Amino acid sequence: MSAPTASNSDLLLAKDNIHHLTYFPFHGLAGCIRTTLVLLGEPFENHTLSFGEWMVTKATTPFGHVPILREETKCGKSFEIAEISAIEFFLANRTGTLLGKDFWEESQIRMFHSSTHALITFLIHTVVQSPTSDRPAFLARFKKTNLPQWVRSHEKYLGANGANGHYVGDQLSIADIKTASVIEHMINLTSGEGDTCLISEELTPALMAVKNNLEKNPKYAEWRSSQQYQEFTAGNMGFFGF
Numbered sequence: 001m002s003a004p005t006a007s008n009s010d011l012l013l014a015k016d017n018i019h020h021l022t023y024f025p026f027h028g029l030a031g032c033i034r035t036t037l038v039l040l041g042e043p044f045e046n047h048t049l050s051f052g053e054w055m056v057t058k059a060t061t062p063f064g065h066v067p068i069l070r071e072e073t074k075c076g077k078s079f080e081i082a083e084i085s086a087i088e089f090f091l092a093n094r095t096g097t098l099l100g101k102d103f104w105e106e107s108q109i110r111m112f113h114s115s116t117h118a119l120i121t122f123l124i125h126t127v128v129q130s131p132t133s134d135r136p137a138f139l140a141r142f143k144k145t146n147l148p149q150w151v152r153s154h155e156k157y158l159g160a161n162g163a164n165g166h167y168v169g170d171q172l173s174i175a176d177i178k179t180a181s182v183i184e185h186m187i188n189l190t191s192g193e194g195d196t197c198l199i200s201e202e203l204t205p206a207l208m209a210v211k212n213n214l215e216k217n218p219k220y221a222e223w224r225s226s227q228q229y230q231e232f233t234a235g236n237m238g239f240f241g242f
């Protein structure tokens with residue numbers, strides 16, 4: 001009788017897998033994924049591509065985009081996952097703690113996560129894809145309409161949950177990590193001359209509590225003070241300006 005073979009799910013859930021994340025050398029849309037990898041505490045490697053390297057790699061990726069997560073298992077089999085949300089929920093599932101305590105909590109967490117994901121992807125895609133001459137008008141509209149709407153509604157829901165730094169209950173979730181990973185960029189985006197400040201301790205204490213709460217996590221604090229994190233921040237400022 002042959003020994004039972006491990007299913008793909010068993011292989012994927014093994015704790016000693018190595019997570020390989022491929023993206024560009026800035027935070028961009030990968031902040032939440034990188035933070036979740038850091039919090040997981042399992043071995044992972046950040047692989048960064050220059051734009052030259054990307055041009056030759058693009059055609060080999062599932063949808064022509066990064067980030068890509070490759071799971072390297074101890075038996076030598078690798079699995080590749082593309083698409084930001086899919087990667088974030090894959091990692092959140094692995095932690096066993098970032099998707100709430102029941103189906104309703106998970107559904108709410110997915111709702112808040114989706115709203116923030118839509119905000120940041122809309123911003124990044126439009127900034128990158130619109131002609132340089134159109135960007136000032138786009139950014140002005142984003143600051144006047146999209147961002148204030150997101151700030152208002154998220155501050156309201158976070159306040160209704162007690163402004164405890166969490167969207168749902170009193171437990172860290174992937175929605176909290178997603179928001180913490182974009183707040184800094186939104187603050188940078190609205191801190192220029194002539195900008196209206198939208199996010200601050202005074203104006204949005206509940207939103208700031210999400211950021212402050214995560215920053216108390218020792219693994220996250222160590223990641224934020226690392227040289228690689230600072231380089232990704234410099235990359236973001238250089239490429240996007242926020």
Ligand SMILES: N[C@@H](CCC(=O)N[C@@H](CS)C(=O)NCC(=O)O)C(=O)O
Nearest residue numbers: 028029064065066067082083084085
């Ligand atoms: N739908 C994709 C979008 C990801 C995306 O926009 N990636 C950008 C970097 S932020 C990219 O790959 N840009 C290079 C290109 O499209 O050639 C996802 O959710 O992962």
